[in-house]
Amino acid sequence: MANLLSQKSVFKTYNRQDWQKGYQSQPNEYEYWIDEIEGEIPSQLQGTLFRNGPGLLDIHGTPIQHPFDGDGMVCAITFQEGRAYFRNRFVRTEAYVKEQQAGEIIYRGVFGTQKPGGWLNNAFDFKLKNIANTNVIYWGDKLLALWEAAEPHRLDPHTLETIGIDYLDGILEPGDDFSAHPHIDPNCKMDGGEPCLVNFSIKVGLSSTITIYEFNPQGKLLRRHAHSIPGFSFIHDFAITPNYCIFFQNPVSFNPLPFALGLRGAGECVKYQPDRPTKIVLIPRTHPYKGVKILETNSGFVFHHANAFESGEEIYIDSICYDSLPEVEANTSYKDVDFEALSPGQLWRFTLNLKEEKVEKRLIDTRCCEFPSIHPDRVGKNYRYVFFSAAHNATGNAPQQAIVKLDWKTEESDLWSFAPKGYVSEPIFVPKPDASNEDEGWVLTMVYDASLHRSILAILDGQYLSGGPIAQLHLSHHIPYGLHGSWSSQCFAEKI
């Protein structure tokens, strides 16, 4: 038996202890020119990669219950004339400042982190911690750290210092939320082909109200409209086409009682309902915003969509689907997750026929994947390539160690794996200036290097992932596994 077990472990591309180390807190803030570089930074790569994610997985030694409850820490890597400058800063949310001063957990987290003192000390405390940890975007001359259940925090793009909660020039009210998954329409037909940023907020109860916001490049509100849809919603991401915002209303129920009683976090009270269909909600983007359509399918649980586009009567939407929602179990550590026992996220293509109100779906790739990314000019349009993070092996569930590119035309994949010691994060595709092909550009991803307990910013060639990184920029420390980020072509160089 021992022999069998050891044989099995040989075939694993990862080591659980290695993977767990990527969830150690990084309490320090750094700024420096990166000088340990393998390969060469392309001189044409000019701009700033912003990343966000949980920087603290404990508060003064007390572990938090789930990484989604971790305080937001933003990294910026500025590329300029073949060099790269690194910076990271915690978002000084009210909760971060107070907990660091107090030296203990004083807020409940959505995903189960509780204050000390048991349920009596947590019951009927609905004051959630706005942790600003999910995404970071530069739009309308503002750098915004986003968390979907509350208002954005504005940061100084040069220094990453926190300016404060931002109400988007009075568009948001205190207590409003603003999703962490805005999408940029690269050529909005309503605005003479100018880009616009589309985002949503959602208020949930027995029914859900989705509000759509569209902003011009200066950050001014162009359009806002709200829609009530039946049922509770747990919606993290959406997709846009020129005419629609598309949401997958996952089949979940919410029992708030254990949360109210202080027994569990709000996120732990969401229950996946496998027997119920997913509702695909299509909200028109064009005036008068009437005629919301709801189609039904069985998609499993969806966090992220890669893209959507219209083609005649049909709309295509490409999404990463799980057979079920991995439930956050109380009193067990996320670090002890049994990968093999959970269903992997997989890429599916859904074809929506609006006239016949029919949905067809097709599994595209069995490989366990997450964090899809595409060419920014192809958002909402027919497109050829999608990049995502993925497991090393083609089947089964495992940590993300590889970056994959799928070609929709040939349905072939190209891949680079950082296994056995590297653990990747979301890839971001940055087009080359004056590129003529959709995949002509660089794929940037932060990799946790377990062999050194440090992180690497890897630059891959979008046309040849399997050729390996063009450059690997070794940070002098690690960055815990992050969530989302974005690219800005601005260097924010004047204060470097």
Ligand code: CO
């Ligand atoms: Co997300």
